Amino acid sequence: MGFVTIPVLFRLLGPSGFGDYAFLLSVFAIYMIFVSSWITDGVRTFLAEDRPTSDREPYVIGFYLRLAVLSALTGAFVLFLGSRNGFVATLFGEEYTTYFYGLALLVISVQFQSYSRKTLLGLGLERHSDALSVLNNVVFVVAAVPLVYLGFGVSGALAGYALSSIVCGIVGLALIHGRVSLSSVFRIPPREFPRKKMLTSASTSVALLFLLASLYHIDIVMLQQFRESSAVGNYRAALFLAEFLWFVPIALQTAYVVPTSDLWSRNRLDEITALASKTTRYTLLLTAAVAVVIAALADVAVPIYFGPDATPAIGPALLLLPGALGFALARPVLAISRGEGTLRYPVLATAGAAGINVALNYLLIPRYGMHGAAFATTIGYGSMFVFHWLSAQQIGFDPLADARLVRVAATTAFAAVPTFALATVVTNPWLALLLVPPFGLLVHLVFAVLTGAIEPAEPFGVLAELPSPAGSQAELIRERLEGVNGDLTVVGWFQSMLFLAGVTLLLSGVLLATFGPDTGVPIFG
Known part of the structure; x- marks a missing residue:
């Protein structure tokens, strides 16, 4: 989703608007470490540790939910106050004051989204937590891109972010409620409940x-x-x-x-x-x-x-x-x-x-x-x-x-030459985007095997995980190559490097001579 969305936002907002948006998200990300991370990390850790004894789950969830509410309201109030008294204008500029009012609201919505996701992880419900991540990205795209397109600019992007967080927070809390009633937020834990440990356990992780x-x-x-x-x-x-x-x-x-x-x-x-x-x-x-x-x-x-x-x-x-x-x-x-x-x-x-x-x-x-x-x-x-x-x-x-750092370095150096050569001779940009990536990755793989950076059987071991018939055929090849390895003497390895260097130069020379800009080959022009 980010691969598709980021360039769209860049084009719609322009470099300046996209820069403001990136700056605000960076400030917000650092700020939320102190507002949210110690809570979300703690609830996930303690729920995972106490999963075999689920009688403590309601107390843990209720304890951290109360903290999440208190921390979110405090964090939002600090941003609101900083915008109100001119501190934000002094620090970053007058034009950012309105945006920081929006960030204050964003603190609350993102807090509940993060809390619900990490709580679901702690309960062992990874499938729900991962689904919330996907839902968050989808709602953001559906909400933010139209708002930016309609002229709301950076404020529209932030509004889309807030809406996606609100939706995911509500859905996440509903999923938690299906496992442990959220009325536990009103339950007072017993005296032996480790409040102090739960407050301080995540300090190193937060750092x-x-x-x-x-x-x-x-x-x-x-x-x-x-x-x-x-x-x-x-x-x-x-x-x-x-x-x-x-x-x-x-x-x-x-x-x-x-x-x-x-x-x-x-x-x-x-x-x-x-x-x-x-x-x-x-x-x-x-x-x-x-x-x-x-x-x-x-x-x-x-x-x-x-x-x-x-x-x-x-x-x-x-x-x-x-x-x-x-x-x-x-x-x-x-x-x-x-x-x-x-x-x-x-x-x-x-x-x-x-x-x-x-x-x-x-x-x-x-x-x-x-x-x-x-x-x-x-x-x-x-x-x-x-x-x-x-x-x-x-x-x-x-x-x-x-x-195998030396062999990997040799692989990269040898593969880079024909990859750059092909990118140079293919002057049509769309054709270059189509041809160079698969060619570069294939050449890199071939040289990795030839230099001994990976064993000949290793790529087929990866392909063997594919469904049949491709996976079964790859497994047969892997078994046949299992005993072949890339161990060479120093002299033999040096000779192999010289040979590969010659092959690299030859391949690059053929590409440049055949498809260079002066050859008149239409498809590359």
Whole structure:
């Protein structure tokens, strides 16, 4: 939904309006960490822990619902008061005062949406919680896009956000009521009820969430203070393009990270290391492939996707790609580290990256604008993996044990040459968008097997999960290739690299000679 909606909003709002919208959402996201996260994290944790003894469920739900109401009203009042007394105008500008009145109302609606979703997760009703996420996105699109189109601008987008939150909050509370009566909000817990523990248990988690939120949003907030809104809008478009890289690690951490809690409970550090390093290798391979394709197509993809007004976003997007790649590698490592239960080292690691990010943004944005923000953020993002690799070693596992970094780097370098060559010779932008992504990903996969970055059987192991007949045929091939591996001597591996370099140059030369701009081939003209 975001893939479809973001460019529509960018075109309708324009770079300046989209920049205001992005800035407001960034401020709101950071603010809600203190209003909501300690409650939603707590209710999910305590409900999950107490699920075997469900007699405490009503007290937990009622206790946190009372806190959610109190915190939402307090948070909304603070924003209302800040808008009323001129503090918002002094800090951000007079034009944002009206928007912050809207954010005050948004605090209440989003609070109940977040509370209901996390409560459903704590009750083990993931299917309902996930459905609410989908419903939230759908209602937002249905409400916000028409309002913006009709001329309500940023206020229309915020109204759509509020409406989607209200709908999901109501539906979520109704689903909770079907499991545990919401009248429990009026029930007084017994004396032995752990109120103090429930109030303070999420403090470390909230600190981690705040540091992560600063990495996501502080560059946008600071850029708004030093540059016009159009620069903020183009920079947010560049960020959205770079964030495409995070689809791969999110999918991989869903597939691989979930079992780690059980491994931690049994102290199976060798298995955790094997799982983490395999996840790192797959994330690096796939994310690097996507990064190469995006970099090769940035000049044509950005104007087509966001419109010609987004052309200034191309430079920052290219600067952000290396950092987004580093952050992509850090995400599964952070998730595995959190499974251990002790957040001390993950918090310190994230604090190190967040500190670098804030310092560099403060130094570079006033002078270099959104390019300075992109460079600062890419360093901050990239440092996430370095810090979390060190954190993982302190915890007891090594995400680089079988990452095969040299082979993955060689794969990316070899695959990038023909990918960029094809993007260069295909001058029709729509044809380039059609041909370059599958070609680049296929070449990347072939070189990954040839360099030994992945075993020949591994891709077929993934395809074997497909339904028959494709899955069964892939499984047969996987079984035949199971004994084949990519282990080579140093000399043999070096010879293979020379051979692959020759193949790469030959393939690129053929593409340029056959389909170059001076050959007159109509389909590429």
